[in-house]
Amino acid sequence: MPQYVQDRLNLYDAVLLLQGLGNTVALCLLGLSLGTLIALFVGLARASHSRWLSWPAGLYIEIIRDSPLLMQLYLVFFALPLLGLNVPIFMAGVATLMVNSSAFMAEIVRGGIQSVAKDQWDAARGLGMGYPQVMRWVVIPQAFRVMVPPGVGLLIGLIKDSSVISVISYLELTRVGQILTEKTFLSFQVFGIVAALYFALCYPLSRLALYVERRLKVSG
Amino acid sequence: MVKVKNVNKYFGHLHVLKDLSLEVSKGEVVVVIGPSGSGKSTLLRCLNYLEAVQSGEIWIDGIRLDHHKTNIRAVRAEVGIVFQAFNLFPHLTALRNVMLAPLVVRKRSEAEVRQEAVAMLIKVGLQDKIEVYPSQLSGGQQQRVAIARALCMQPKLMLFDEVTSALDPELVREVLDVMKQLARDGMTMIVVTHEMGFAREVADRVIFMDEGRVVEQGTAAEVFDRPKNQRMREFLGKIL
Secondary structure, three states: OOOOOOOOOOHHHHHHHHHHHHHHHHHHHHHHHHHHHHHHHHHHHHHOOOHHHHHHHHHHHHHHHOOOHHHHHHHHHHHHHHOOOOOOHHHHHHHHHHHHHHHHHHHHHHHHHHHOOHHHHHHHHHOOOOHHHHHHHHHHHHHHHHHHHHHHHHHHHHHHHHHHHHHHOOOOHHHHHHHHHHHHOOHHHHHHHHHHHHHHHHHHHHHHHHHHHHHHHHOO | OEEEEEEEEEEOOEEEEEEEEEEEOOOOEEEEEOOOOOOHHHHHHHHOOOOOOOEEEEEEOOEEOOOOHHHHHHHHHHEEEEOOOOOOOOOOOHHHHHHHHHHHOOOOOHHHHHHHHHHHHHHOOOHHHOOOOHHHOOHHHHHHHHHHHHHOOOOOEEEEEOOOOOOOHHHHHHHHHHHHHHHHOOOEEEEEOOOHHHHHHHOOEEEEEEOOEEEEEEOHHHHHHOOOOHHHHHHHHHHO
16 A cells, blocks of 8 residues: 555544535535525516516526536636636635526425415405515415425535535535545545535434424414 | 496406496495306406406595506505405414504504404404414404404405305304494495395495496395396396
């Protein structure tokens, strides 16, 4: 065995793994919450009766939904610099997650809004409420219930798919795993740990969603 | 209070209201009857612009209902509507259902609105259901919450769209009793209903609609006991 090959994982590697985990959390937290925020507006536009709003929103959603996450990452990281826009590596990852999640989440928002019966609009309008008030007080709270299960499913999926960002050499969890296997050849152990760390991120989210769902069901 | 002048309403090719004119004065209780598809519900929905009319004029308390958003919202705030299917907000308690519009539309203070909403729910006999969600209420109770919700906006006019049609027979009375009380208190009301007993008891005027037109109108006694119109006679023959 050559000198530079380690035969076990040491403390530095553990620290590196935790760093990777932290970076993945930072990427997802920023990218997915920004994406969800954008999705709220895109979804509202998509559900709107105005063609001027719903058509562009639909185009945006389709373009992003129907192209691979990896290509979106490449476009942000490699193509934008060609236009003179240099994107730092972390921001490229965040932007990609943001754009990608916003399109999928927008469809979930639209579905939620449209799941609320037209009767509810009649009742709210009949009481003198305007569009923003009906949305804020009547439609969104009811749509939210419908949006939680698929929304959390989407977030969990994207947390795992954020591993794609390893290809631009950002030191997130998967990239750290690759580096450590190259260093130690302990593929099974390293990737086992990496997978377990992803699980540790996603499982609580899953439980939280179930809890929220139950809480919402109790009230009415 | 209400002035409808030569109104025409189409759904696609379907001509639902045909050159319809109608006036209702303050404090009057008008009951609208007629076969299904005669345009009764559509008329009510047009009166607070849940549906737009293609031609003609609708005036509510001196405000013309047209495409102006401010007019529409001002009128809607003054006109309460109660629906056949209750349409309560399922994510809010009975109390919150009643409080919502005064809070967000009228922008009144929470404490004041709460007091009034509680009083309103007591008035419709739901003192023990204040913190209950709609799914835990019977149809009659839900409909009374819906009435309280409309009343809490302190409307000048109340529209009732077949409000007892979706109720079990034994629950109809509790809702009608609330409406009778309201009529006695002097509320201006337009009531679309199949409850002829209610019409006889409280209606100042009964209107018979058929195929988008007002075919006959008069006091309950006139319309029910001495109908002039053939269609009216047929209709009464079917339901009585």
